[in-house]
Amino acid sequence: MEIIMAFVCGFLFMAAIYLILSRSLLRIIIGTGLLSHGAHLLILTMGSFKGSAPPVLADGVTDFVDPIPQALILTAIVISFGVTAFFLVLAYRAYQELKTDDMTLMKGSDDNE
Amino acid sequence: MNNFLLLPIIIPFFFGMILMFGQKKLAYQRITALFGLVISIVCAFALLATVYENGPQSVTFGSWPVPFGITMVSDTVSALLVLTTLILAFFIVWYGFGSIGKQREQFFYYPGVMFIITGVNGAFTTGDIFNLFVFFEVLLMSSYLLIVLGGEKAQLRESIKYILVNVISSALFVITVAFLYSVVGTLNMADISEKITEVNQPGILTVIAVLFLMVFGMKAAIFPLYFWLPSAYSAPPIPVLALFGALLTKVGVYAIMRTYTLFFTHDLSYTHELLLILSIITIIAGCIGALAHFDVKQIIIYNIVIAVGVILFGVAQMNEVGLEGAMFYLIHDMIIKAALFMLIGIVIFVTGTTNLRKMGGLMKTYPALGWFYLIAAFGLAGVPPLSGFIGKLLIVQGGFQAGNIWTSIFILASSLVVLLSVIRIFIYAFWGEQGQLSKEINKTTYNRLFFPTMLLVIVSIFYGVGTEWIMPFMEDAAKILTDPSIYNDAVMKGGE
Numbered sequence: 115m116e117i118i119m120a121f122v123c124g125f126l127f128m129a130a131i132y133l134i135l136s137r138s139l140l141r142i143i144i145g146t147g148l149l150s151h152g153a154h155l156l157i158l159t160m161g162s163f164k165g166s167a168p169p170v171l172a173d174g175v176t177d178f179v180d181p182i183p184q185a186l187i188l189t190a191i192v193i194s195f196g197v198t199a200f201f202l203v204l205a206y207r208a209y210q211e212l213k214t215d216d217m218t219l220m221k222g223s224d225d226n227e
Numbered sequence: 228m229n230n231f232l233l234l235p236i237i238i239p240f241f242f243g244m245i246l247m248f249g250q251k252k253l254a255y256q257r258i259t260a261l262f263g264l265v266i267s268i269v270c271a272f273a274l275l276a277t278v279y280e281n282g283p284q285s286v287t288f289g290s291w292p293v294p295f296g297i298t299m300v301s302d303t304v305s306a307l308l309v310l311t312t313l314i315l316a317f318f319i320v321w322y323g324f325g326s327i328g329k330q331r332e333q334f335f336y337y338p339g340v341m342f343i344i345t346g347v348n349g350a351f352t353t354g355d356i357f358n359l360f361v362f363f364e365v366l367l368m369s370s371y372l373l374i375v376l377g378g379e380k381a382q383l384r385e386s387i388k389y390i391l392v393n394v395i396s397s398a399l400f401v402i403t404v405a406f407l408y409s410v411v412g413t414l415n416m417a418d419i420s421e422k423i424t425e426v427n428q429p430g431i432l433t434v435i436a437v438l439f440l441m442v443f444g445m446k447a448a449i450f451p452l453y454f455w456l457p458s459a460y461s462a463p464p465i466p467v468l469a470l471f472g473a474l475l476t477k478v479g480v481y482a483i484m485r486t487y488t489l490f491f492t493h494d495l496s497y498t499h500e501l502l503l504i505l506s507i508i509t510i511i512a513g514c515i516g517a518l519a520h521f522d523v524k525q526i527i528i529y530n531i532v533i534a535v536g537v538i539l540f541g542v543a544q545m546n547e548v549g550l551e552g553a554m555f556y557l558i559h560d561m562i563i564k565a566a567l568f569m570l571i572g573i574v575i576f577v578t579g580t581t582n583l584r585k586m587g588g589l590m591k592t593y594p595a596l597g598w599f600y601l602i603a604a605f606g607l608a609g610v611p612p613l614s615g616f617i618g619k620l621l622i623v624q625g626g627f628q629a630g631n632i633w634t635s636i637f638i639l640a641s642s643l644v645v646l647l648s649v650i651r652i653f654i655y656a657f658w659g660e661q662g663q664l665s666k667e668i669n670k671t672t673y674n675r676l677f678f679p680t681m682l683l684v685i686v687s688i689f690y691g692v693g694t695e696w697i698m699p700f701m702e703d704a705a706k707i708l709t710d711p712s713i714y715n716d717a718v719m720k721g722g723e
Contacts, residue, residue, distance in 0.1 A: 134391070134395070139387065142391060146391070146394045146395070146398075149394075149395065149398045150394075150398055150401075152398075153398045153401040153402050153405070154401070156401075156402055156405045157401065157404075157405040157408075159405075160405040160406060160408055160409035161405075161408065161409070162409070182408070182414070183405075183408070186357055186401075186404070186405075186408075189357070189361065190360075190401050193361070193364045193397075194394075194397075194398075196368065197364075197367075197368065197371075197390070197394055197397075200368070200371060200390070201390055201391075201394070204371075204375060204383070204386060204387060204390065205387065207378065207383060208383040208384065208387055211378070211380055211383055212380060212383060212384060217387075220384045220387065220388075
């Protein structure tokens, strides 16, 4: 199971890096979304898939999954959600002001002011 | 009181929250922000005294036993950095009254500053690797706000790049923590350190060490990962730039310092050799940039890169003298970079341009500014009675002790380039014919900008002249960095 998940994470990272290296800003943001999905899946995988019951105390259950990676993922999800929301609004605003979504045109020279 | 070490984090956070109300009342915003910082500075002083007298303090939230709860640890290293952060924030906020502009002040500028201080102080104080990630995000999100606040075209353009780089490095941080968790099975920093000592750092942990170097190196702007910094830092207004230049990269440097002295100390010939080589190339890259530009902001920004290289060179030596020098230089650099950014902010305000070629002859009209700039420039280069001297001396001494003769001589030579780059600003802007002058100069704004800057330069002079008083704190800090067992014992006992 861990091997499969490692391949899935690797594929997500590959797609994310490909999208981040593209020219359009929206593709880049989609890339960062895939990157955080990959990172979150990786935490889950690295916590290992031992145990079968969800980490909630119940009578007669002893075989819990590791609860720590789930807490870490939950934290990382909200953080990346906040950052992505900010990034999307920033991209919208930059599109209005700079009139382009092409990263190669967003150069820091005086002519572009 | 055991919770005392949390006050420098909680107080700015609290004031940040109450500053969210009453956005339009400027007087309320300014006075509350300064008041909050003054209280925090008093607490940080008291914390430093406590830590110095009683050894490292630690508190584990919720009274959980140690590796299970989140631990906050304050040793001399972090207490010194927290105090410096708050003092710099105080001067920068004060400086901002004259230059940040009403519209920004009325739109969550002060809460942004308070939350960035919360994040920085939290990152300096935490004893849990995932909590470090969370505090990084706190300070990064506030920095996203501050870098884009105002919405000029240059700010929008550069903040997109800045956010993208930091999103990637945060994802990398999460990945690295996941790998580390799968190997050692814990998140508490003292516990990780002990577990790594037990297994004697096999190959996988060296890989994780290099991953950490990439993550923190991206925040700290070391050689192959510094390309975002010059353009991103040229976008925001001067007080924000001073805040970023003084604090943000230094958090990355601190994190490298902490992980490389606490966790990864068993394969020095690989990890620390890599750090050494990267720090040298970082200095070269910074020197080239600092000499190549005729833009005052860019020159000082590239000097940040050089200083990061020098501090990490001290860390890479892994002996007590080298680490002591690194601590000395770290604090010196935070103070002097804030002072230099504030000084060139005044120069830009007076001349109305950032281009050195258009400036000239300011010495006749603004002699005090000229002399204070000269003192700060000499301090940055490390001329003996001033603050940059002793740190670099100890770093080079550490380099000689560790047998890195040629690289240590190289560090000394780089000081000349640093001196040349900042003196060039002095020669072009203050000597010669009268150059361009801004039309909007008024005396009150100038005084408002100049007064906090002057005080900060005087603080940096005291830091250099009063080395005798500061020495014991630095020795204590270096002792903790060289011997992880002091840190580990303090955490393991503190939580009982």
